[in-house]
Amino acid sequence: MIDVRRAADRYPGGDKGAGIETRHAFSFGGHYDPGNVRFGLLLACNEELLAPGAGFAEHPHRDTEIVTWVVAGELAHRDGTGRVSRLGPGGVQRLSAGAGIRHEERNAGPVPLRFLQMWLHPDAFGGAPDHAALADPAPPGPGLRLLASGVPRADGSAQEAAEAGPVLSLRQRQAALHIGRPTAADSGRLPEAPFVYVHLVRGQLRIGEHLLEPGDAARITGGGRPGFATPGPAEYLVWEMHGEPAYG
Secondary structure, eight states, X not given: OEEEEOGGGSEEEEEGGGTEEEEESSOBTTBOOTTOSOBTTEEEEEEEEEOTTOEEEEEEEOSOEEEEEEEESOEEEEETTSOEEXXXXXXXXXXXXXXXXXXXXXXXXXXXXXXXXXXXXXXSSOSOOEEEEESSSSOSEEEEEEEEEOOBOTTSSBOOTTXXXXXXXXXXXXXXXXXXXXXSOEEEEOOOOSEEEEEEEEXXXXXXXXXXXXXXXXXXXXXXXXXXXXXXXXXXXXXXXXXXXXXX
């Protein structure tokens, strides 16, 4: 089944007075919808737009995998482990909050910063926090590229499939994140998993009979490998998830 959620249906948040505009895909902060708290292992998918100099002051997280994809501008990260990084368009970072970490994210450039931040349920709670970043892991081109994964291969190592390039590790053995950045018309098939989440950043993307526009997302269940096609240049993120959170 393909459940399309349009950009206009995302819940608005942030603080415009502080130069922060946010669009939430799931229940988040003061917004609670009992029928929309997560999808598979994905707990949040936030579109963020930060004015120059704006940002999120130091704040805590725990027991969450936070993956950020930079769309435009320059993102500055600093956390309590002493790690700092700056990422431009096409950069990705992973913050494993573990037993607890404090961090801040800011627009470090002279132009608006736009990024997509996604929260994932980890395999297990606790552990030491960790941060990793890649500046340009997936240059534009056809097909899907792997960005981050905790899915084990038969030999027990992290999944890298047949794709070249670095991959961020996740503390979640049932999830992987892919990126599509075609520069022309492209087509293929999505990963096979019980839960597949697709977010379109730019361009157009067709999945089955559904045409996605920027900001739209598709939640796919039931397994199989749905086909996709882009009529021209596009950018989209694809989560494959092979389970759901186990509580208790």
